[in-house]
Amino acid sequence: MSWKLKAAFFCYLINFFIVVIFATVYIFRSEFMPYHAVAVGQNWAEVAPEYKILILALMKVAGGGWLATAFATAALLFIPFRKGMRWSYWALPAVGLPAALTSLYATIYVTQNTPASPPWIAAAVGTILLVSGAIFSAIP
Numbered sequence: 001m002s003w004k005l006k007a008a009f010f011c012y013l014i015n016f017f018i019v020v021i022f023a024t025v026y027i028f029r030s031e032f033m034p035y036h037a038v039a040v041g042q043n044w045a046e047v048a049p050e051y052k053i054l055i056l057a058l059m060k061v062a063g064g065g066w067l068a069t070a071f072a073t074a075a076l077l078f079i080p081f082r083k084g085m086r087w088s089y090w091a092l093p094a095v096g097l098p099a100a101l102t103s104l105y106a107t108i109y110v111t112q113n114t115p116a117s118p119p120w121i122a123a124a125v126g127t128i129l130l131v132s133g134a135i136f137s138a139i140p
Contacts, residue, residue, distance in 0.1 A: 012077050016077070018122060022122065023063045023070060031044040040114075
């Protein structure tokens with residue numbers, strides 16, 4: 001494997017771990033994140049029970065989507081990518097970028113429209129890693 005493909009592999013692998021961490025946190029949280037409290041101007045205890053159910057359900061859906069994306073990425077990375085199947089060089093960013101870009105958009109949207117500070121830097125790093133992996137694997 002060339003150094004470029006090794007660099008791409010590690011970009012995708014680091015992104016995998018970032019996504020798994022966020023997915024796990026969102027799936028197993030029993031209340032919203034601290035930046036959610038700042039965004040809505042209420043702590044968890046003040047939120048109406050109906051909204052708690054909705055917020056937790058949305059967090060688990062987001063976490064589940066990220067987890068599915070992470071494991072699809074891992075399957076592509078450890079099987080076809082390592083075998084040098086060129087189609088996987090584009091399949092990896094095609095799978096990862098929709099989740100990364102929507103996460104980046106959502107966190108920036110919350111940052112710009114509320115006093116909260118969501119982890120937009122993590123979403124930006126994930127996006128950069130995916131784009132970097134695509135570039136490294138596309139270089140002849």
